[in-house]
Amino acid sequence: MPELPEVETVRKTLKKLVVKKTIENITVYWPKIIKNPVEVEQFIDALKGETILDVGRRGKFLILYTDHFAMVSHLRMEGKYGLFPKDEPFDKHTHVIFHFTDETELRYRDVRKFGTMHLYKKGEEFLKPPLLELGPEPFSEDFTKEYLAEKLRKTNRKVKPTLLDQKVFVGLGNIYVDEALFRSGIHPERLASSLNENEISILHREIVATLSEAVKKGGSTIRSYVNSQGEIGMFQLELYAYGRKGEECKRCGTPLEKTTVGGRGTHYCPNCQRL
Structure with a gap:
């Protein structure tokens, strides 16, 4: 399972790749990855038209910030993100695709299907699970x-x-x-x-x-x-x-x-x- 250093590396890379891209639509092939909201269509509808503004991290969780929302993503054992041209083929292990208006796609691939995504309004992501229960960051002033x-x-x-x-x-x-x-x-x-x-x-x-x-x-x-x-x-x-x-x-x-x-x-x- 990717730990803090690996997730931080993914965060830095994603920030370079997807910030300022606008989500045109989302395709979800494995609905169980979406943990909040319960209805996948609500997840899709909320993010349509949103622009990615930043990519954060809390522990082993990635946080993709858009205009109005924070998507909390855990890679679990084998989850991976990648940016691709929309015409490039993808395999059966690609479970969520964020289609951008510039004809590129952020694809989430997960062989084990253990990854999770939670969507909250910005400001609520730290007030609810899974981030609510986490201890301090090892690089923070609280970790003495x-x-x-x-x-x-x-x-x-x-x-x-x-x-x-x-x-x-x-x-x-x-x-x-x-x-x-x-x-x-x-x-x-x-x-x-x-x-x-x-x-x-x-x-x-x-x-x-x-x-x-x-x-x-x-x-x-x-x-x-x-x-x-x-x-x-x-x-x-x-x-x-x-x-x-x-x-x-x-x-x-x-x-x-x-x-x-x-x-x-x-x-x-x-x-x-x-x-």
């Missing part, structure tokens, strides 16, 4: 060491599931949790409440640093992820832990191991991250 410490100390969960919880703070998924924990020297099965002040300080620093570096690299290309122009991210070349089971640790040479924590495949170094 003190905030992280408070959340970790008040839970009985292991540290990895806690960091994956988007209600605690947003943006971390399986890849970057493994990376931040490796860089912090913290075993993913440690109880979150067992971390001391120094460990929390290091973890906070490495969460921000890992995500910042990944954003600069355009995210990681894992499985089939590409951004909306077909470009791949390069941060996978920098990964210390994720996807490297059996390979030597870049720090100590110990073979990396993989286990399951909170139902998620988890990579770690048994030497650098002792339980």
Whole structure:
């Protein structure tokens, strides 16, 4: 699933591609993607004639802003946006097409069909699900060491599931949790409440640093992820832990191991991250 760095890369690309384009019509081939409003025709009618003014992001969600509306979009496992000429053929996995007046189309393709779109009047998008329940952004002033410490100390969960919880703070998924924990020297099965002040300080620093570096690299290309122009991210070349089971640790040479924590495949170094 694309995480914050990948979604931020898509946001930047989409902003270059679709801002100032006016929606002439919308074709929805898989109605279940549209979560709000319930009636797909209402979704289509609301956006007809609207011009895209900006593309934002909140956590792993994209937000397309038009004259009067905010469309909140989650890519889930395999969702992708791309801009195409209207005459270019599309395959069976293209489920939503935004037809623009300049004869181009923004197409949403999703092999797994897990993606979602919510449409709200501008100003209401943060007052209702799915954005309402999200924690702070990791790059915001609200995400402090003190905030992280408070959340970790008040839970009985292991540290990895806690960091994956988007209600605690947003943006971390399986890849970057493994990376931040490796860089912090913290075993993913440690109880979150067992971390001391120094460990929390290091973890906070490495969460921000890992995500910042990944954003600069355009995210990681894992499985089939590409951004909306077909470009791949390069941060996978920098990964210390994720996807490297059996390979030597870049720090100590110990073979990396993989286990399951909170139902998620988890990579770690048994030497650098002792339980």
